[in-house]
Amino acid sequence: xxxPFLLEIGTEEIxxxxxxxxxxxxxxxxxxxxxxxxxxxxxxxxxARAEGLPDRLPDTEERVNGPRKNAPExxxxxxxxxxxxxxxxxSVEGEYYTYLRKTPGRRTIDVLAQALPGIILKIAFxxxxxxxxxxxxxxxxxxxxxxxxxxDEVIPFELAGxxxxxxxxxxxxGGRASARAGLQSRFATYExxxxxxxxxxSADERRKKIEDGIAGMGIRxxxxxxxxxxxxxxxxxxxxxxxxxDPQFLALPEEVLITVMRHHQKYFSVEDxxxxxxxxxxxxxxxxxxxxxxxxxxxxxxxRARFNDAxxxxxxxxxxxxxxxxxxxxxxxxxxxxxxYLEKTERVVALVxxxxxxxxxxxxxxxxxxxxxxxxxxxxxxxxxxVGGLYARAQGEPEEVWQAxxxxxxxxxxxxxxxRGTTGRLVxxxxxxxxxxxxxxxxxAPTGSRDPFALRRAAQGVVKIxxxxxxxxxxxxxxxxxxxxxxxxxxxxxxxxxxxxxxRYDEVNAAIAAGCSDLPxxxxxxxxxxxxxxxxDFEPLAASFKRxxxxxxxxxxxxxxxxxxxxxxGPESELFDEINRxxxxxxxxxxxxxxxxxxxxxxxxLVNAPDPAVRVNRLAMLHxxxxxxxxxxxxxxxxxxx
Amino acid sequence: xxxxxxxxxxxxxxxxxxxCIIQEPYDVEVGAGTMCPETFLRVLGPxxxxxxxxxxxxxxxxxxxxxxxxxxxKHSQLQVILKPSPADVIEQYLGSLEAxxxxxxxxxxxxxxxxxxAPTLGAWGIGxxxxxxxxxxxxxxxxxxxxxxxxxxxxxxxxxxxERLTAFLQVKDSVYDIEWAPGFSYGDVRFQDELQFSVYxxxxxEVGTLWKLxxxxxxxxxxxxxxxxxxxxxxxxxxxxxxxxxxxQVLKCSNLFNTLDSRxxxxxxxxxxxxxxxxxxxxxxxxxWADQQGAAQ
Numbered sequence: 001x002x003x004p005f006l007l008e009i010g011t012e013e014i015x016x017x018x019x020x021x022x023x024x025x026x027x028x029x030x031x032x033x034x035x036x037x038x039x040x041x042x043x044x045x046x047x048a049r050a051e052g053l054p055d056r057l058p059d060t061e062e063r064v065n066g067p068r069k070n071a072p073e074x075x076x077x078x079x080x081x082x083x084x085x086x087x088x089x090x091s092v093e094g095e096y097y098t099y100l101r102k103t104p105g106r107r108t109i110d111v112l113a114q115a116l117p118g119i120i121l122k123i124a125f126x127x128x129x130x131x132x133x134x135x136x137x138x139x140x141x142x143x144x145x146x147x148x149x150x151x152d153e154v155i156p157f158e159l160a161g162x163x164x165x166x167x168x169x170x171x172x173x174g175g176r177a178s179a180r181a182g183l184q185s186r187f188a189t190y191e192x193x194x195x196x197x198x199x200x201x202s203a204d205e206r207r208k209k210i211e212d213g214i215a216g217m218g219i220r221x222x223x224x225x226x227x228x229x230x231x232x233x234x235x236x237x238x239x240x241x242x243x244x245x246d247p248q249f250l251a252l253p254e255e256v257l258i259t260v261m262r263h264h265q266k267y268f269s270v271e272d273x274x275x276x277x278x279x280x281x282x283x284x285x286x287x288x289x290x291x292x293x294x295x296x297x298x299x300x301x302x303x304r305a306r307f308n309d310a311x312x313x314x315x316x317x318x319x320x321x322x323x324x325x326x327x328x329x330x331x332x333x334x335x336x337x338x339x340x341y342l343e344k345t346e347r348v349v350a351l352v353x354x355x356x357x358x359x360x361x362x363x364x365x366x367x368x369x370x371x372x373x374x375x376x377x378x379x380x381x382x383x384x385x386x387v388g389g390l391y392a393r394a395q396g397e398p399e400e401v402w403q404a405x406x407x408x409x410x411x412x413x414x415x416x417x418x419x420r421g422t423t424g425r426l427v428x429x430x431x432x433x434x435x436x437x438x439x440x441x442x443x444x445a446p447t448g449s450r451d452p453f454a455l456r457r458a459a460q461g462v463v464k465i466x467x468x469x470x471x472x473x474x475x476x477x478x479x480x481x482x483x484x485x486x487x488x489x490x491x492x493x494x495x496x497x498x499x500x501x502x503x504r505y506d507e508v509n510a511a512i513a514a515g516c517s518d519l520p521x522x523x524x525x526x527x528x529x530x531x532x533x534x535x536x537d538f539e540p541l542a543a544s545f546k547r548x549x550x551x552x553x554x555x556x557x558x559x560x561x562x563x564x565x566x567x568x569x570g571p572e573s574e575l576f577d578e579i580n581r582x583x584x585x586x587x588x589x590x591x592x593x594x595x596x597x598x599x600x601x602x603x604x605x606l607v608n609a610p611d612p613a614v615r616v617n618r619l620a621m622l623h624x625x626x627x628x629x630x631x632x633x634x635x636x637x638x639x640x641x642x
Numbered sequence: 643x644x645x646x647x648x649x650x651x652x653x654x655x656x657x658x659x660x661x662c663i664i665q666e667p668y669d670v671e672v673g674a675g676t677m678c679p680e681t682f683l684r685v686l687g688p689x690x691x692x693x694x695x696x697x698x699x700x701x702x703x704x705x706x707x708x709x710x711x712x713x714x715x716k717h718s719q720l721q722v723i724l725k726p727s728p729a730d731v732i733e734q735y736l737g738s739l740e741a742x743x744x745x746x747x748x749x750x751x752x753x754x755x756x757x758x759x760a761p762t763l764g765a766w767g768i769g770x771x772x773x774x775x776x777x778x779x780x781x782x783x784x785x786x787x788x789x790x791x792x793x794x795x796x797x798x799x800x801x802x803x804x805e806r807l808t809a810f811l812q813v814k815d816s817v818y819d820i821e822w823a824p825g826f827s828y829g830d831v832r833f834q835d836e837l838q839f840s841v842y843x844x845x846x847x848e849v850g851t852l853w854k855l856x857x858x859x860x861x862x863x864x865x866x867x868x869x870x871x872x873x874x875x876x877x878x879x880x881x882x883x884x885x886x887x888x889x890x891q892v893l894k895c896s897n898l899f900n901t902l903d904s905r906x907x908x909x910x911x912x913x914x915x916x917x918x919x920x921x922x923x924x925x926x927x928x929x930x931w932a933d934q935q936g937a938a939q
Contacts, residue, residue: 012732013770015755043753127757129768131727131784131796141768142784144729161729172736173746180733234752265776283776285750295750298775301815305712312710 003108003151004187005035005050008168009120010145013043016233018125018140022046025124033115040201042236044169046123047201049187053150057105066090066097109150116148117159132160145169147185170197171236174288198237198288207232210284213240214268221282222269227262234266235286243267243300247279249307252314255386256376260306263382265299313375321395322388322405325370332372335453337442341369344434351430355473361423364404367392368427371405385409404428411461414500418465425469432458433478440485459492466519467496476517490516497526506639507533513634529633532588537595542638544598545629548622549636551607555619562620566613571597571604572621579625587632598625646808646822649742650696653720653802656741657694660734662722665695670890671897674699675721675801676760679889682924685725685788685797686932694722696804700897702904705840708833711816715839716832720802727784727798735782735800739774743811750775758783762896762920764790764928767799779807789928849907856898860919863891867926874937881938885931892923 014022023039023046030037030048037048066079069092076097080087083099090097121137128138137143137160148155148164157164167182168190174197183193191201200206210231214221219242231238249257254277261267267281283299290296329342338344345366352365371377371388380387389406397405400423407419408428419425439445439453446455466473479485493516497503503526511526532538567573578597582590607622609615629635644652654664668678675681675697684691697719705715724731732753740746753770758781760766769783781801785793805817805828814820818829866888871879899916902908908916 013753013755127768129784129786129796133726133796134792134794142727142729172732173751234754267776283750286752287747287750290748290750292748294748295775297813298749298777298810301813302776304815308711309713 001055002052003055004149005037005048005053005112006147006149006185006187006190007037007048007116007155008145008147008185008190009046009143010147010169011044011046011139011143012141014041014046014140016043016230019043019046019233022123022125022140025122026119029119029122033111033119041203041233042199042201042206043234044172044236045199045201049190053108055109055151056107057111059105060103062101062103063093064099064101065093066099068095069097071097109153109155112148112150112155113157116155116164117157120146120159136160145182147190149185149187152186168194170194171199171287174198174237200237203232206235206238210238210240213238214282217242217282219278219280219282220271220273222258222271222277224262224268227266227268230266231284235284237286237288239285239288239290240268240282241285241290241296241299242270243281243283243296243303245279245281245300245303245307249311250277250279252307252311253390255383255390256310256314256380257307259380259383260310261303263380264306265303267299267303309379310376313379317374317376317387317391318394322367322370322391322397325373326366328373329369332369335438335442335444337444338438341372344438345369347434347438348427348430351434352426355426355430355478357423357426357430360398360400361404361426363397364392364401364408364423364427365430367397367401368405368408368431411464413457414460414464414496418461418468422469425465425471429462429465429471429473432462436462436485436488437480437482440482440488445484445488455488456492459489460496463489463492463496463519464500467523470520472518472520474517475519493519493522497523503530504533506637507633510633510635510637513637514629514631525632528587532591535591537591539638539640541591541595541598542635543640544595544602545626545635546638546640547602548626552619552623552626555608555615557616557619557623559623560616560620562624563613563617566617567621568605571600572618575601576621579621579628583628587629643812643821644743644808645824646804646820646828649808649811650718650720650804652742653738654694654696656738657692657722660692662692662694662724665693667695667697670893671700672697672893673701673896673900674760675719676765676799677763677893677896678721679886681721681723681799682763682765682788683886683889683928683931684723685785685793685799686791686928687935688794689935690795691723691725691797694720696720700839700900702839702843702901705836705843705904707840708818708829708836711818714805714817714832715836715843718804720800720804722800722802723797724800725797726795731798732782735772735780738800739779742807744774753782756781761917762899762924763788764921764925769799774810777806777810779803779810789931790925791928791932843901843904847901847905849902849905852898852902852905852907856895856902859891859894859898860923863888863895863923863927866891867923867930870930870934877937880934883930883934885927885934888930889924889927892920892927895920895923 019041023041026046026048027037027039035050035053037050040047064083067075076087079097080090083101085099090099121139125140128140130136130138131142143160143162145167146159146162146164147166147168149166154164154166166185168185169182183197185193194201200209207228210228257277258269261269261281267283270278270280270282272278281303285295329345330340332341334341334344349362349365352361368388371384371391374387376387377384385408386406389402392402392405400421403421404419404424404427407424408431410416410419410428419428435453435458436455439455444453466475476486479489490512494508494512497508498505507526507529511522511529516522567576575597578594582594607618609618658664665680672678678697680693680695698716699719700716702715704713706713728734736746752773754773756769756771758767758769765788767783767785771778772780772782779802783799785797785799787793808820809817812820818827818833820828822828822831866884870883899920
């Protein structure tokens, strides 16, 4: 018999951003039970559904060996008793008494009743709470009901004082008030029952409902996928509405308006036909309609108050220029062991100078952190940098300076762009390098997942700026020779080229082995390596290089004079001639001719010649061949199929 | 349309009907209703408790001389503690909104993650900000720790922003325009508080004096805590020991810290240290209180 399975964990509102990972965690655990489930969720429920579960597990048989067949009767009786049977139930197999223990397969419902409480509590959340008492179960938010059905039967268990049942609950206030007593669920009708009570179970469907609703408004939205995802998991029955605000507020910078709308109110911004911000917004309600416009007007009123605040801060902050705020940075701590932001600023200015930054760059570095003392940044911390740039512009700083301040936290992620000009890139690099050198210097390197100063992101940003800005800087000497930081950077460089740029890991290893201080140069080598990789000569040649490296290592070769007269005519001399010919040639043209000569050499010539002088001479020649490409890549790092 | 005071009456009535003691505001300055002994101390230990009270909450740095329509030096919180939290606590909470006349079928209500933490109290909890048509009207917290002590029985704390809730119900853009009682606006009742305390907190508070007061109150709290009987032999001494007065001294410190902060007298570096000083006292009182009340049972 084949049965459908339904599990709904009913909770109080789970933080939206934790839901997809929680579903994955639950899915994986159910797979451990052999259940391939379809997963769904709203803020108030995590749901797994599967079909075709057997009503019981297959029977099992186990052969238990007992005493030898010539053992005393007492021993045989003892063994039988231990198995809970009579001696006559035993059989003799070979030299031993044995008992064939048959275990009937357990009922699936029993297996689930036993396993589900543990599975539910093992769902991984970044933060959990207890609610029934200090020693009670922990979960992301209190569990208030559990629907657990196999076929039409309730899988009986209890968790955190909640008894599993077949009763689900709809939207908190949508639907009939009587539905608050609970709605009977059956696998086949479950989703429809929820829908009738203003819960759309499928995240895809909620997303589509939001998108379709907005599409019907005839407006141009600033696309914002992360916000859309947030709203999908913050609602059970999403409905978008269009609101307006006073166009006078458009006098404030767009960055500020958008931040208020997006981060503080979770509204989408709207653009006019020319791509500028329009005095409108889209909010997403967790309900079906707003027939009287109450929700729209409420949201408009909140936004008006928020914008008024922002305008107040904007105007207050302008009373003191950024350059008058530099001294105030002495009172803002950067990090206890690394001093104030004023001290950091001094270091960054010096570093910008060392990197060849001009007066503009030094000016930008001096002013970059001053916005930390403004009211606007205290209110909207996510706008640090941006606000400084906007104030610098308003205070008449040159374009290079204000743009550099504006951009100096960039790139904030690997998807983000790097600062738009050289000045901004220098300031951003100096700021990040100073943070990295400082933190590693006082023993605050990230450990495991703990990276409170976001040092990985900072180092990643340094790499991205240097490469994508095409900057020729001696990265490793800028790091200051700290071996731990050097290793950290090498990891970040590998990550950048591998995971961000998509180069193959062995190509990255090969190219980095030939040096990684000059990143644009490294990038150029990687691009060339990537291009020659598919040529038919490349991988066989790489395999030969690996072989050469092994031979040299096994021979303990540490150098030796090379004497051309010791060369034998034939493959050995031919290889030598080819090595000479290829010297100074680009790798792209060299490998085609080299490969057959190398192959022939290994085919015909014995490196370990009986005459030590000849042997050393051969090793020296091969060593020379490796050295010839040493500044390009270490081909022995290439993973080949041969 | 309900006046400010009618909304307060209705909420008190609602929670009284659900078994809450209705308390009056605590008479020492606090930054939040959580700091009152009725919350801070009552959530400790295993005894069930239910209480609701309006608490004027002073945040000197938020003062705006009565000029900003939404920010106040002193706002009113309705603080509800349900210990232990009932299984239908959210349903009860929604019922309270309906009791003051909000038809939730016509509005948008969302529970958005917002975990609360009060470093000076050694307290934190898990919860939400409750958003009504985009307006934060309540902070909802399941306490996990208070005074540095993991709580045996988890209380739900509901903190309503009464001015916001009233402005919402009365559809007012400025808090000063809401009707407190027929014929009296919020501005009539509170404007002078906002103006004069802003002037004092931002311009005239004498930093040296405030530090001196801080030290005195800190010293008094510390002196009392040091005198709290350690041994179980002193049961009678323990039972009558004045921990509540010690806690009042801690509250004084906390308010002075906030005033000094708004005066710009505390650098970011110092800040951590001063918070630690207050926290140490608050945690000290909490532990002693848990011990005292535990011994009394």
